[in-house]
Amino acid sequence: MIGQTISNYKITAKLGAGGMGEVFLAEDSKLDRKVALKFLPPQMSAQPDAKARFLQEARAASALNHPNVCTIYDIQEHDGQMFIVMEYVDGSTLRDRAQPFTLKQVIEIGIQVADGLAAAHEKGIVHRDIKTENIMVRKDGIVQIMDFGLAKLRGASRLTKEGSTIGTVGYMSPEQVQGLDADHRTDLFSLGVVLYELIAERMPYNGAHETAIMYEIVHVDPQPLSAVKPDIDPELDRIILDCLQKDVRERCQSASEISRDLRRFKVDSGRKRVSRVSTIRPAYSAIETAPDSAVTQSRATMAPQRSIRKPRSLAALTPWVLAGVLALALIYAVFGPGGDRNDGGVYRFSVNAPKGHNLVVEGAGNLAISPNGRLIAFAATDSTQSSRLWIRPVDKLVAQQLPGTEEAWYPFWSPDNRHVGFLTRTGKLKKIDVTGGPPVILCDAGSGRGGTWNENGDIVFAPGAASGLLRVSSAGGVPAPLTNVDTTRQQNSHRWPWFLPDGNRFLYLVRLGVGGVESPDDSVWIGSLDGSINRPLMQSDGNAAYANGYLLFPRDRTLMARPFDPGAIGEMGDPFPIAEEVFFDAGFNNAVFSASSNGALSYLSGAGVAGYRIVWYDRKGNVTDTLGDIGLYGNCRLSPSGSQFAINLAEPASGNQDIWVFDLERNVRTRAPPD
Numbered sequence: 001m002i003g004q005t006i007s008n009y010k011i012t013a014k015l016g017a018g019g020m021g022e023v024f025l026a027e028d029s030k031l032d033r034k035v036a037l038k039f040l041p042p043q044m045s046a047q048p049d050a051k052a053r054f055l056q057e058a059r060a061a062s063a064l065n066h067p068n069v070c071t072i073y074d075i076q077e078h079d080g081q082m083f084i085v086m087e088y089v090d091g092s093t094l095r096d097r098a099q100p101f102t103l104k105q106v107i108e109i110g111i112q113v114a115d116g117l118a119a120a121h122e123k124g125i126v127h128r129d130i131k132t133e134n135i136m137v138r139k140d141g142i143v144q145i146m147d148f149g150l151a152k153l154r155g156a157s158r159l160t161k162e163g164s165t166i167g168t169v170g171y172m173s174p175e176q177v178q179g180l181d182a183d184h185r186t187d188l189f190s191l192g193v194v195l196y197e198l199i200a201e202r203m204p205y206n207g208a209h210e211t212a213i214m215y216e217i218v219h220v221d222p223q224p225l226s227a228v229k230p231d232i233d234p235e236l237d238r239i240i241l242d243c244l245q246k247d248v249r250e251r252c253q254s255a256s257e258i259s260r261d262l263r264r265f266k267v268d269s270g271r272k273r274v275s276r277v278s279t280i281r282p283a284y285s286a287i288e289t290a291p292d293s294a295v296t297q298s299r300a301t302m303a304p305q306r307s308i309r310k311p312r313s314l315a316a317l318t319p320w321v322l323a324g325v326l327a328l329a330l331i332y333a334v335f336g337p338g339g340d341r342n343d344g345g346v347y348r349f350s351v352n353a354p355k356g357h358n359l360v361v362e363g364a365g366n367l368a369i370s371p372n373g374r375l376i377a378f379a380a381t382d383s384t385q386s387s388r389l390w391i392r393p394v395d396k397l398v399a400q401q402l403p404g405t406e407e408a409w410y411p412f413w414s415p416d417n418r419h420v421g422f423l424t425r426t427g428k429l430k431k432i433d434v435t436g437g438p439p440v441i442l443c444d445a446g447s448g449r450g451g452t453w454n455e456n457g458d459i460v461f462a463p464g465a466a467s468g469l470l471r472v473s474s475a476g477g478v479p480a481p482l483t484n485v486d487t488t489r490q491q492n493s494h495r496w497p498w499f500l501p502d503g504n505r506f507l508y509l510v511r512l513g514v515g516g517v518e519s520p521d522d523s524v525w526i527g528s529l530d531g532s533i534n535r536p537l538m539q540s541d542g543n544a545a546y547a548n549g550y551l552l553f554p555r556d557r558t559l560m561a562r563p564f565d566p567g568a569i570g571e572m573g574d575p576f577p578i579a580e581e582v583f584f585d586a587g588f589n590n591a592v593f594s595a596s597s598n599g600a601l602s603y604l605s606g607a608g609v610a611g612y613r614i615v616w617y618d619r620k621g622n623v624t625d626t627l628g629d630i631g632l633y634g635n636c637r638l639s640p641s642g643s644q645f646a647i648n649l650a651e652p653a654s655g656n657q658d659i660w661v662f663d664l665e666r667n668v669r670t671r672a673p674p675d
Helices: 042-046 048-062 103-122 185-200 210-219 234-243 255-271
Strands: 009-018 021-028 033-039 072-078 081-087 091-093 135-138 143-145 276-279 314-323 327-332 347-351 367-369 375-381 387-393 408-413 419-424 428-433 440-444 451-453 458-461 470-473 491-499 505-514 523-528 534-539 545-547 550-555 558-563 576-579 593-595 601-605 610-617 623-638 644-651 656-663 668-671
Touching: 009 033, 048 072, 103 135, 103 143, 103 185, 103 255, 185 234, 185 255, 234 255, 367 408, 367 593, 367 601, 375 408, 387 408, 387 419, 408 451, 419 451, 419 458, 440 470, 458 491, 545 593, 550 593, 576 601
Parallel strands: 451 491
Antiparallel strands: 009 021, 021 033, 033 081, 072 081, 091 135, 135 143, 276 314, 314 610, 327 347, 327 601, 367 375, 375 387, 408 419, 419 428, 428 440, 451 458, 458 470, 491 505, 505 523, 523 534, 545 550, 550 558, 558 576, 593 601, 610 623, 623 644, 644 656, 656 668
16 A cells, blocks of 8 residues: 555554554645554445444544544545555554663553543543553653554454464453443553563563453452562552552553652652752741751651640741752863764862852752853852852852842843843843943743843743743843734643753743642643744653753653753754752742753752641641641641631642641541632
8 A cells, every 4th residue: 555645644564563454654744744544454444333333432432532542533444445544653552662661660651541531531532552552652752652452442352353462461450351331440550561561671460361361350369579570669569560460450440640640759769869958948837937957857757746745836838858968069071072972071070069158059040051061050049048149150159149139039041141131020021241240120020930041132931820932132121922822722830941052942841730729731832933833843841951962851760861952953963861859849939950052961869749748736836746747838828717628729730729727636637628
């Protein structure tokens, strides 16, 4: 069929074949895009019942619109043979992977597959054939599930299909093997098999033939992962074995549950590396703001929740940040001219905060290296907790404070290395000449979330925590809207812009979420001042920057780099790590790093996330006790009797934001039921 044109699709190559048909790569001449055409076996098109069921399932699957599900564009018929038009996924299946996946990669794959399944199950669609061959990893790292709605249509037998293999049988759930009705929980069992296989590098059921494998699936419990890989965390073992429960009533009940558990495991496993605790300036308080204090603890594990029998008067939130060294590090010239990685002549050194000051980490993003790589601007607080900007030449040991920069944060440089733009906590966008002179107000900015400056004197900035981007002249004036938050796509914020070298196009983070609940499916977009482009570039939960041929972005507190040609948008190489334990504030979706035009990199070293401690004060202002673990709390309300209090708790990793009620007499807490 290669070379044929069917409808508006010109077939150019064969991608694969199996019991459910053949797949070809084709060019869509109408929409000028690559697509995949899947031709179903002739016998399926010849059976009226099978054809009707296929059409029903394919229509349902085509309604899915999720980044972790391969999209179905169309259903057609050619010479009596049905075919579907699907999104072409440029990547490889989990089965085709040559090298074993790391544990972090497996967890991320599990999260994305679970998210895709959750979206399908919400629409009543069950895949029924989750296996490594049906899960693709795109070159940009996004994981997509293939063949939704097709595995159900296998003819008369529920157990096998034409061309079935031992590998396929190995992923079946007990209810599938026994020919029983299978609902969405059969996909969860199969996902557990996939995760087990990727971690253990072997299948959980290993009979010598199909019948033996089916017997094991129904009657034999798999060996725990910790017995195969002794270094596996027991909590991860529990999550996967929960998917592999034979009784559907004992199995985890939703894909969202799996995604949530894996996200929590990812965060908790990272927190185990935390070694120190430091304070940050308070962003908000519940009843009365607790005064800031010096570091008082050196362990990441807080005191356990316990009963407090002494009289109480006031509850407050004391802000903390779990972190490591909290020192500014500089890697001078990570990349050489032309985008080549500079593995020789790389200089690393630390920049300490000025004496009597602390680096500002609240909200992250409070440092910027100049385009020529010679100066670092950063925010630091004094004993009054007021933040100001400081400038430190990389070849000097002393930093100088910029006068008039009270309440400054999120600095960014002008292309000529002479001015620093910055936002303030008082809702202004300002600039200051680093060679001398007072700051100049450019416009109002609300609670800003980053800015960037091009050679034509344009500044793009985020004016608030829930807004699109604005554009204003570096001379000041009335800002103009540049991007609009698309609530129909569940967007709630555009933030952290970064100009590309042409001064027209820029990167920015699009954060998703509905009703105050954040989503894990955030992404980096690319937009332009002239409006010629505005689309997603890659999935990411943090800010991105460009430097000398590389795109920089955070992943699990590791700063990653991937080759990127800004002149050929969409063409990116494989990512690789360049710095570990980079401080990341999940509440702001921001990692503390900055890169110069010539490849010098500055970042804040630290492992952890910002949070708050619940603290009790007496009427004299003395701390009497603390309660619970550190978390992203807010809006605390104490009951009239003083025996309970309600508090909001956000979980950025899972996207949940709920109200919890603490019962102080019984020493328990419960999640308030949803409305």
